Structure formats: structure tokens, C-alpha cells
Amino acid sequence: MDVPAGLGERGLALWAAMSGNDVARNALVLECARLADRLDELDNIIQGKGVLNLMQFRVIDSLVSDDSLDINVEVKFQNVFSEARQQATALAIILAKLAVGSDAAQKHVPAAENVTPLDRIKARGLKKA
Structure with missing residues (x-):
């Protein structure tokens, strides 16, 4: 299979x-892979x-009036931190979707039917004790 063009170091590794x-x-x-490279660039x-x-x-x-020129300019600043956070969220979502078919995801046993989230939390607490 061909390696896609334009990937950086972390993208190629992924x-x-x-x-x-x-x-x-x-x-x-x-x-x-593209998101990982983009996050490296943002970092x-x-x-x-x-x-x-x-x-x-x-x-x-x-x-333009008499001898003067008045110009109104709008200046916007990009928020790099916000963009990095959004890219990291997108990366996490895609990685979670990719993990669905992995061995780690298959080892996870679904919770039994008719069990409340509180019951699951209590059961985890008892197993650790």
C-alpha cells in the first residue's frame, strides 16, 4: 500500500x-495522521x-474628505490554543473509533443488561477493595 504524500514524522508513524x-x-x-501532524505544527x-x-x-x-483619508480596518487574531484543543479533540475521537476493532476494544466486556451506572460504579469499588 502506498504511503500518502505530505505526512510528517508523527503522521507517517501513525x-x-x-x-x-x-x-x-x-x-x-x-x-x-494529518491531525497528529497538524498538532505538532500548532505546538x-x-x-x-x-x-x-x-x-x-x-x-x-x-x-476621503478635503485633505484627509479615513480608513476603518478590522483586525482579527487567530486563537492557536483553541485550534489546538479542537484538533486534539478530533484526534481523540478518531482514535477511539479506530480502537473499536482493535484487540483492546474487544477485551472490554459490555455491562450486563438492567444494571444502572451507579451499580457499575459500586461494583468497581468493591473489586478494588
Whole structure:
């Protein structure tokens, strides 16, 4: 199977570890790999090592009067921390979906029917004691 172009170090590692013959799974693995690389880029930016266009300028209007020119400009700043948090959430969701078919996910035994969440919590507490 061909390695997708444009993946970084962590993306390539994820692709190598998780890709297979299932086309649908590979689509999720590819998005997971891209997200991992994107998170690395965002982390570099947060640490001051990367380059990102953090400001957007837009001219709202301009007014020419006698000898002056008044220009109203809107300036927006991108929130790198918020974007990193959203990307990390997306990565976690995709990894959880990919784990559904894994051995670790299959070892999880579903809870018995007609058992309340409180009963499950109590049962876990008793097993640890």
C-alpha cells in the first residue's frame, strides 16, 4: 500500500502502525495522521518555533474628505490554543473509533443488561477493595 504524500514524522508513524487493507479504516487513519501532524505544527507555533499568519486585516470602509483619508480596518487574531484543543479533540475521537476493532476494544466486556451506572460504579469499588 502506498504511503500518502505530505505526512510528517508523527503522521507517517501513525500510518505505518494503523493502516491496513480496509479502505474505510484507512480514510480514518489518514485523517488521524494529518491531525497528529497538524498538532505538532500548532505546538511549534505555541512554543514560538513555527510560523502562522495570526492576524487578518480587512478594510471595512474608507472616507476621503478635503485633505484627509479615513480608513476603518478590522483586525482579527487567530486563537492557536483553541485550534489546538479542537484538533486534539478530533484526534481523540478518531482514535477511539479506530480502537473499536482493535484487540483492546474487544477485551472490554459490555455491562450486563438492567444494571444502572451507579451499580457499575459500586461494583468497581468493591473489586478494588
